[in-house]
Amino acid sequence: MNLHGNHTGDNVQQTVEEVKVKCVVWDLDHTLWEGILLEDKQVGLREGVLEVIKRLDERGILLSIASRNDASQAMLKLKELGIHSYFLYPQISWEPKSESVKRIAALININPNTIAFIDDQPFERDEVRYSLPEVRCIAAEDISSILDRPDMNPRFITEDSRMRRSLYKNDIERKEDEERFSGTIEEFLATLDLDFSLYPASEGDLQRAEELTVRTHQLNATGYTYSYQELDEFRQSDRHRLWVAELEDKYGTYGKIGLALVECSEDIWTLKLLLMSCRVMSRGVGSVMLNFVMREARKAGCKLRAEFVENPWNRMMYVTYKFAGFQEIGENGNTVLLEHDLSAIQPFPDYIKMKTSKE
Incomplete structure (x- = not known):
């Protein structure tokens, strides 16, 4: 099993020929x-x-x-x-x-x-x-x-693909209302009725999961891409946890917008992948996903580590890790390894309603 997907050593950028047109x-x-x-x-x-x-x-x-x-x-x-x-x-x-x-x-x-x-x-x-x-x-x-x-020609045409234009039109309406709002960002988010779902990936989620790894560059902590087949192996593996995130608010759904992949050993969990759609950058979703994984690791009695591979676009993910309390403990080539002692985990924001199952 290739834990790094299509990661290519020191060069994590895709060539122009490989990058799909958005x-x-x-x-x-x-x-x-x-x-x-x-x-x-x-x-x-x-x-x-x-x-x-x-x-x-x-x-x-x-x-x-x-x-x-x-x-x-x-x-x-x-x-x-x-x-x-x-x-x-x-x-x-x-x-x-x-x-x-x-x-x-x-x-x-x-x-x-x-x-x-x-x-x-x-x-x-x-x-x-x-x-x-x-x-x-x-x-x-x-x-x-x-x-x-x-x-x-995307490899898969998912439900999120077919809805993409309407998802962005919803975003335009959100942005217009946010610009007119006179309070703080937290006060605006509290008006959105945000419902955040984070659940173990099913087979039906894998096409969108592959699409997320291929399309997401700015908010991808490692830049790794994974195929449907690799993701299916992780989904069925006892040594891995693969979670998919969805988000809705009063304007409608954002679709499936996030992915987290953890490699589990007896006493250490390692986040191999943490990513989310750029459309939810201002919704605090990255911190919420990270918070959830931290809680799961603590329940399992394990340390939590995370890999970060910097590229020209994803510095925000490093900031997300540091803001959550992760500390650098080493480097392996261009991969930075971080760790959290899980002694202090921030509460979930009041403005988000959490669900941890697909139902």
Whole structure:
């Protein structure tokens, strides 16, 4: 059994070819539709585009827009065409498209290396490529082959994949309400009616569990990825604990948003993996998951250790461990080993209702 999954020594970053696309950003004129909107109000969708949009959406790949255009006219046309609801955070202005792509990445909270940008103009693609070399730039003439690209074909299409656009739309509503809220973050969280479930993974959870390890980079303590088969072995192993986390609030479900994998010996538990979706970064979920594992280890009469492998995006996870009281006890290559004596465990936040079973 490979405890580190697809961990590759000192290099835990996936190559561009291996990293799946999370968001496709579209230009409008001569790309999403035929013609130039400011010259012809009757422009129609490019042949085959609607099928591509629908298929990408079904696969859980998000869609957005970066267009140098008149925003009000462009949005009216998208609504007229019946496709405006597919696009998150459309950026329609006269600024450089690289700035629009950067803003989309920030608003969705994804790494630019998971974005593909489609435009008919070589100049525009080069401008984005120069400022954001990690973004995949695709010519509009190649739209017909997009659905066959390996980086746009997830291994599994899960329930969370199919719901991804609606999950993000719920997040937009949450963020808007949070910005209008005048109290503290804890007071706002108390208004959300948060229900947090953390339970042993079942076979039906494994596709989403694999997807989480592949898609999650910022809030992944080790960056390890695991296949369905490896996760199934852990699930059935007496020497491991594999937990899945779900979150709901008054706006709806966040879906399955977290994963914890522990290797158990007679007197030591070691957290091999602690991760959660970036969409729940501000909900304190990481600390709650860690708190739960700490309690389980103490009940088992074991010490609790945790592995941390730093990458360019996951420093927040190290902060989570340190804030919870973990101390460094050693290093093995690029892996930092931490330990908690479990003498003092923080209580669960009052604003979260905990459930530790799937029912």
